[in-house]
Amino acid sequence: MSKASEVIIVGAGVGGLTLALSLHQAGIPCRIFEAVPELRPLGVGINLMPHAARELAELGLSERLDQVGVKAQESVFFNSHGQLIYREPAGTGLGYPWPQYSIHRGDLQTVLLEAVHERLGDDAVQCGHRCVGATQNEDYVTVSFTSPSGQPLEPVTGRIVVACDGIHSSLRKQLYPAEGAPRYSGVNMWRGTAYWDPILTGASMIRAGWLSVGKMVIYPIRNARDGSGKQLINWVAELESPRPAERDWGRVGRLEDFLPAFESWKFDWLDVPALIRASESVLEYPMCDQDPLPTWTHGRLTLLGDAAHPMVPRGSNGAGQAVLDARVLAGLLKKEGLGPMALQKYDRERVAATTRVVLTNRSNPPDAILREVHERSQGKPFARIDDVISQSELREIAENYRRVAGFDAATLGTRPSYV
Numbered sequence: 001m002s003k004a005s006e007v008i009i010v011g012a013g014v015g016g017l018t019l020a021l022s023l024h025q026a027g028i029p030c031r032i033f034e035a036v037p038e039l040r041p042l043g044v045g046i047n048l049m050p051h052a053a054r055e056l057a058e059l060g061l062s063e064r065l066d067q068v069g070v071k072a073q074e075s076v077f078f079n080s081h082g083q084l085i086y087r088e089p090a091g092t093g094l095g096y097p098w099p100q101y102s103i104h105r106g107d108l109q110t111v112l113l114e115a116v117h118e119r120l121g122d123d124a125v126q127c128g129h130r131c132v133g134a135t136q137n138e139d140y141v142t143v144s145f146t147s148p149s150g151q152p153l154e155p156v157t158g159r160i161v162v163a164c165d166g167i168h169s170s171l172r173k174q175l176y177p178a179e180g181a182p183r184y185s186g187v188n189m190w191r192g193t194a195y196w197d198p199i200l201t202g203a204s205m206i207r208a209g210w211l212s213v214g215k216m217v218i219y220p221i222r223n224a225r226d227g228s229g230k231q232l233i234n235w236v237a238e239l240e241s242p243r244p245a246e247r248d249w250g251r252v253g254r255l256e257d258f259l260p261a262f263e264s265w266k267f268d269w270l271d272v273p274a275l276i277r278a279s280e281s282v283l284e285y286p287m288c289d290q291d292p293l294p295t296w297t298h299g300r301l302t303l304l305g306d307a308a309h310p311m312v313p314r315g316s317n318g319a320g321q322a323v324l325d326a327r328v329l330a331g332l333l334k335k336e337g338l339g340p341m342a343l344q345k346y347d348r349e350r351v352a353a354t355t356r357v358v359l360t361n362r363s364n365p366p367d368a369i370l371r372e373v374h375e376r377s378q379g380k381p382f383a384r385i386d387d388v389i390s391q392s393e394l395r396e397i398a399e400n401y402r403r404v405a406g407f408d409a410a411t412l413g414t415r416p417s418y419v
């Protein structure tokens with residue numbers, strides 16, 4: 001076993017890879033240990049809001065993200081009858097220098113992984129290493145791994161270990177062995193992608209309906225790359241359901257479990273059931289989170305991203321908050337050195353910030369706009385939206401969320417760089 005002076009990162013998802021690039025930028029050596037034998041571009045769409053786009057820009061990744069993602073132009077809300085409720089600009093349209101990217105999770109992971117390989121070398125990511133626990137003394141932390149077939153591998157020693165190993169984090173379980181099951185919000189989600197003609201502006205993030213009758217989130221994640229002009233469109237159908245699906249990102253869903261709720265959604269701006277039927281496959285995932293933890297840090301070990309703060313995906317902030325965690329942590333390790341002090345400062349800053357996001361995602365995320373209209377109009381079509389709710393009230397819901405999540409123009413435009 002060799003005693004190294006590096007940071008050990010567990011998990012090569014969005015959080016782990018961003019942390020590796022940020023540590024490299026800060027001049028701190030690190031290695032990533034990833035459970036799967038080979039990283040494949042899995043998942044469907046995610047959004048990176050301008051606060052995360054700023055961090056990736058400071059890592060020099062804007063050009064690559066511009067090539068693979070879609071820069072959202074607007075955020076637009078409809079009721080379940082297809083009537084327009086509210087529309088506002090997104091990303092640079094809101095006055096930020098940084099865009100909002102709508103992007104395939106696999107494309108984002110690939111951009112990050114390629115940059116890691118280029119900057120840190122090909123052996124910076126060690127696949128086939130499933131973390132099963134960590135021990136530490138005053139100076140070092142030692143992490144144990146097994147191979148994909150379950151055989152123990154040589155343990156690895158470093159100065160710090162950061163668990164970026166997602167919703168089933170092994171090191172979170174080690175820190176909190178008695179933690180309860182995930183908190184199910186009573187809503188299941190079905191997700192898919194289809195090649196389709198551009199919808200609305202061709203860069204619109206659409207939210208429609210409400211959870212009790214069926215809600216959709218729809219946005220393009222890849223621009224047309226061939227002569228057909230079709231974009232890759234990501235959709236998420238959300239429906240109240242007493243039974244939570246298994247918390248597995250790869251679980252296949254069935255059309256008959258949700259499509260009936262959307263059969264009548266044939267609007268002049270989109271035929272929703274046709275879009276769903278055009279999708280190659282459907283994934284099912286429960287909308288659940290976990291109660292915020294009081295602390296993520298134990299000595300030389302800490303948590304980051306979904307391992308630290310799984311949240312319900314109602315504010316497009318899961319990946320973004322993982323990116324922010326990574327940047328704040330790298331900045332503090334650079335400033336304070338590779339010891340527990342940096343981790344404690346990281347803990348103080350990021351536990352508080354992400355707790356606010358986790359709790360606001362439960363109660364008042366941007367799609368609360370849809371809830372307000374659904375409840376006030378009792379789910380019926382309206383003659384004029386202003387008779388139901390004012391545009392200024394709708395704007396305030398959206399702005400409140402930006403403040404909570406840290407991408408309101410005042411905060412984002414003025415805060416110094418983390419690294």
Ligand SMILES: Cc1cc2nc3c(=O)[nH]c(=O)nc-3n(C[C@H](O)[C@H](O)[C@H](O)COP(=O)(O)OP(=O)(O)OC[C@H]3O[C@@H](n4cnc5c(N)ncnc54)[C@H](O)[C@@H]3O)c2cc1C
Pocket residue numbers: 010011012013014015016033034035036042043044045046105129130131132164165166167168169170191249250304305306307313318319322
């Ligand atoms: C396969 C997959 C598909 C996803 N699809 C979507 C999606 O479609 N939409 C969406 O909103 N979010 C999706 N997510 C989650 C999304 O990526 C995260 O919410 C967000 O980006 C925060 O990233 P993270 O790095 O904290 O976690 P993740 O992106 O989940 O990354 C965690 C990484 O850790 C690895 N890992 C897990 N356990 C161990 C272990 N014991 N030892 C070593 N490595 C381990 C995982 O293989 C993974 O690479 C997906 C995640 C995964 C893993």
